[in-house]
Amino acid sequence: MTENDPRPTLEEVAALAGTSRATASRVVNQSPKVSPSARAAVERAINELGYAPNRAARSLVTRRSDSIGLVVAESEERIFGEPFFASLVRGVSDALAGTDMQLVLLLNRSDQERSRVQRFLSTHVDGVLLVSAHAEEPLLHQLADGPIPAILAGRPLRPTSLPYVDVDNVSGAYQAVRHLVDGGRQRIATIAGPQDMAVGVDRLAGYRTAVDEAATSDEDLVVVGDFSTGSGERGAQELLERHPDIDAIFAASDLMAVGALQALERAGRKVPADVAVVGFDDSVVATTTRPQLTSVHQPISDMGRQMILRLREALEGPTLVPSATVLPTNLVRRGSS
Amino acid sequence: MTENDPRPTLEEVAALAGTSRATASRVVNQSPKVSPSARAAVERAINELGYAPNRAARSLVTRRSDSIGLVVAESEERIFGEPFFASLVRGVSDALAGTDMQLVLLLNRSDQERSRVQRFLSTHVDGVLLVSAHAEEPLLHQLADGPIPAILAGRPLRPTSLPYVDVDNVSGAYQAVRHLVDGGRQRIATIAGPQDMAVGVDRLAGYRTAVDEAATSDEDLVVVGDFSTGSGERGAQELLERHPDIDAIFAASDLMAVGALQALERAGRKVPADVAVVGFDDSVVATTTRPQLTSVHQPISDMGRQMILRLREALEGPTLVPSATVLPTNLVRRGSS
């Protein structure tokens, strides 16, 4: 029985099954209060007609949209750069499969639209995943005060009431530096990320902890970049000028590590013989340099997956949602250290 | 007047404006048949109450969802790799700003869900952007036969009735090889992409055209890879064994070019002195190798933008939608050639 009929309605299903619309609805919504026979009849009718519920009609009465918004508040290069965005989306999507929720993407719109976002969101999505690198994103505060649940990608620089999921940047940086220490490095410098992002702060904190612990040097071998290749190159150059005797550089991003590699080569330093280099992100570029880059791997897809899990907890139950979920990072050893 | 009232309805707007719900609706929907005074009153009321239409209610009656689906049928590495996915999404999102359409993301779900996709799509989205690398994607045929408009990202290997937007792979490859010819290269080999993807076929075609035109050699200096670094490395190695005298390699992806660089180095060939290398994609890795990679730039964001434009044409009007929209590519010269 192929049906030409576009979009059968619950009413038709009920008619075919010989029940009322209400009972058919109960079957669709997995209500336990349906007799086995009625359930079977309705299920048969659903299959025969190829019925799928009309989402709009359902939303109208339930006041839920069964969709969640992935909001990217800024078009930061770091966010769209590999592997972040694609990996995150993949993880989110994985976790959403099996659910009948859909993912609505909202990239940084113009500021005037931004002001309407709060209302927009509350109309169209049941929950929000917010990706925003910088501290003073107004949307963040709107969401914190608003009625719809939201989960942040990454620790916000200032504490908020919103739960976040993050990778363990502190531990990753710590592992990287420990690895350098274990390799006998004495003067370990870092090219840190921007200090107005938690990810920059955390990676620097991990570096500091490991360096202090090793007590190899008491100077401050820190320079700050912006995660880009260019800033890494300039940073490494500056480090070499100020402290010609450094024998290792921990860069807070792979791109900055690549820049450092370039600066070191120009300065005639051999990697890893003279100076060891470790990056962070474990991105594609880590395998395309020579030597290949030792780097800290971060499970971004899992971060996406966890964000959905947390959001569903917030959506469904009275369960307390953890205010922070931190996923482990691990060092991937390659030729540069 | 801050309103605590969550979600004012059209009825309330109308009441405040002193009109009927119908007139308020006309104002919201920009109907011309409203008197200036009524329009002004309703607009005032809308602002005062912070009214935003309930999408579900609207969808229910208009039978449109005002959202379009971005369907990624396979989790090909190439698609999620930088810069493709993020750039495409950014372009799509740009083109959607200003519209009140929303973007719904649908990644490759399980096969069993796949079978329901057609129905799912017709329920929930007004149009589809389909990203699918391989030829025999069943969804492609479903969409071609189905009622909802769809636009493909990239030329399908076999012609379909669906319009597509693509970057000019043929021309890009042609330019790359012409550049090598102009640089005096005599024996130009290529590491082609998979021949079951149009992108692989087209880039090889561009190579062949340029090589034939230059008539520098009549041998077939072609080896096939899968766009990955590893396959590029193996491919270059094979080329060097079979044709030790090659003086240039055009790789159909940057990652394969990176692999080629590695193979060439191992073989003791200098780049670009002994062998010139050109890649394709102009991705981040092109700037992280040494020497940096000459590569063909492809406007992926614009592709996303154009896809939306085509889709809206298909959605809105009786306008004929071009069956193909091809965007120019251009060569970015760097150190490797």
Add this chain to the structure above:
DNA sequence: GGAAGGCCTGAGAGCGCTCCCACAGCTGGT
């Protein structure tokens, strides 16, 4: 001055669904 036509408006139906409520048919306790 009256009919014809224009413009704007409001009443009302209904999109497909969920959920409240009433009630039919059983069981089981007294």
Add this chain to the structure above:
DNA sequence: ACCAGCTGTGGGAGCGCTCTCAGGCCTTCC
């Protein structure tokens, strides 16, 4: 045998919106 209680069912209202239709008012033309 009677009432309580429980389970499963259907009727019906109504979510917020759009759109058709009828009609009121005002202009315009004969």
